[in-house]
Amino acid sequence: MRDSVKAKELIDAEISGEMREAYLNYAMSVIVARALPSAEDGLKPVHRRILWGMNEMGVFHNKQTKKSGRIVGDVMGKYHPHGDASIYDAMVRMAQSWSLRYPLVIGQGNFGSMDGDSAAASRYTEAKMEKISMEIIDGIEKDTVPMMKNYDNSLDEPIVMPGRLPQLFLNGASGIAVGMATNIPPHNLNNTCDAIITYLDNPECEDRELIAAIKAPDFPTGGTVSGDMKGIYTEGKGRLILDGKTVIEEPKTAKTKTKIIITEIPYQVNKANLVEQIANLTRDKKLPDVSDIRDESSKGKVRVVIELKKMSEPKFTLNRLYKYTQLRVSFNANMLALVDRVPKILTLREYVKVYIKHRQGVIRKMKEFDLAKAEKRLHIVDGLLIAQSNIDEVVKLIRAAKGKVDAGTQLKLKYSLSDKQTEAILEMKLHQITSLEFEKLKNEEGNLKTLIEKLKDILGNEGLILKIVKGDLVELKDKFGDNRKTKLVGKVGDFEEADLVDKKDVVVTLTAKGYIKRLDLAQYKEQRRGGKGVIGSGLTEGDFVKELLTCSTHDYMLFFTDKGKVHWLKAYEVPASAKSTKGQAIVNLLQLKDEKVTSVLAVKTFENLLMMATAKGVVKKIELSQFSSPRKGGIKAIKVMETNDILIGVKRMKEAEEVLLVTKKGKAIRFKGGEVRAMGRAAAGVTGIRMSSDDKVVSLEILPVDEGRDKFSILTITKKGMGKRTAIDDYRLTGRGGKGVINMNVTEKTGEVVSSRSVLVDDNVIITTKKGIVIRTPLKNVRVMGRATQGVRIINLGAGDRVSDLSRVPIDEIVGE
Known part of the structure; x- marks a missing residue:
């Protein structure tokens, strides 16, 4: 008999086939039930069971914490048939602000540190759900998600959570399964919701629009991120570089x-x-x-x-x-998650679709639950209203009945009531037969009918369900939205960082000591001629604003140095600062080697030509396209011949335009730009103006030759705040290399010429002084005068102060006015 029993227990099988089948079962168990998160709610089984267990225990964010050991034991005993250490480790990580972008658990006690310290034993710590976790389980009581039996078939647990929160992208996930692994970076809640809303508003939107909305991963520890964003969001894979x-x-x-x-x-x-x-x-x-x-x-x-x-x-x-x-590490993203319990690498668009589809199903089931509940209550209310309308007869009938069953039978027969309605009438208390209770029932009936009609409209219109999905996302942003912690830098795959930066008008200033900053143009207050101005730079003693430029955040900024080299930055790469701060040292942004920036140029497109001028009067024309390829460390722009000569100005120009050079001693020369041939980067240039040994060129201007030329004039300002406008044609056109004509009558009262600019009458100008005073003033208050005059006072200077720079603000660039 023993042999026959053994024979029945033995299975004859090939060991290779048996191992293959057993390993496949093991692999599927690890993939589906342990290592990979569900795309619908963004949770692995252990995290889902921890939240479900805490929900069943009532350990909510507004309740008292409970011992971690109690929570872990409950989860292990009821739902998760694995070791208590693995459950506790998972719960600890859910409470760490440096591990999760949006922690799901509130921990009380020692829950570890960024230094790798372990959490205290579960008997010492306590925990409860975070407020944001409620958004994951919200609606589960309305039969919105499928349930399954736990490991011993004694309890129910959710297969997936309702997942109002887009958890998969918010906190990311990492895990190693069998033959596959996931590594999803965390994201900002505002950005993630914006990406989903972008798709809801226009399902045909381009990937570029979705990426512009989500921007980049946002890590809980901050730092900066760069890398293949396009690959991550359009292919589901990519490499990131994270810097501290x-x-x-x-x-x-x-x-x-x-x-x-x-x-x-x-x-x-x-x-x-x-x-x-x-x-x-x-x-x-x-x-x-x-x-x-x-x-x-x-x-x-x-x-x-x-x-x-x-x-x-x-x-x-x-x-x-x-x-x-x-301090710099790589993050290899692999956006792998379970979609309907099947592993799939998700693009951003695919995840958004999965989230929306899941939420549509949840909201539909939620509304169906509410509809069934409302219809059930309306049925009861209708029965109670029948009884209230015939209350005397109902009372008489009940009193004459032999018992509850007999009363119920007679009520059903006389008023055509259902069992539920009859039971509700028999359960009525005496105070419920008052006229006030009757009015309450009538009001409730009306409200229920309105609610039922609204719920049926929603269930019959997919657009209304999608509107609820969008409304939930907007509400999430209002309740939990915060600023990004991680800054996006560098290129984003085939997308430039500029694609994700808003275009706006800004002012960029550079001081004599090399501090640069960016401000919104609207921060400057326009002032009348002769105003005292506002403090604009927060300068250190002895420093003053040397360069001031109005441009767009998307413009390239070319920085030309005294040694004749050029360096590149995008305007948005210049740090934004408050007016009262000095900004950031330019040497931290550019690789300057014994160089000093002497001219800054904003460029939208690398077209047309550049004209350069040195303090010794040398000029050089070059095609702007020769500077279209930014290089680390800069490149040579002009060969400066004399040891005591420097590059003082660089301007964009067209071939037919004219050139104006202005010197500090009040001289100026105007000649045709065509007299200077275009040269290579290594060339030194030719003579533009001949001057006395104690004179030097302070300004280079390019003059228009089209029909609008007569609207321009030359604004000149001196160190002591005197200035004037002079018509362009007052400057006689001569050949290149001459001594020029008088530009301004320079005296002790005026001081030497600081700068000259070609301007329109409707323009404003921004005037900067050595002490950091900056004013913006309209030119309509500065009248046109002859060349050989001293001008009028444009700015009142404090004791010991001097004008340091002048910048034109065209009327169409004035913001907020």
């Missing part, structure tokens, strides 16, 4: 040192390991300029201070930190 955020702190006194301060670290980088890594590299002489490193981080704030030796170059050390340490 640093600040270079210049020494304030002779005794202090230059510091590099790390204020944000890349995602998933252990801060203690990073500090140790820097210390080891310093010891191994790979960071030779580092003299000390300190971790001054406090709760919630990162501050790692790296002190440098005197006379060291901070950018050199910073580049080495990015190269050799985890």
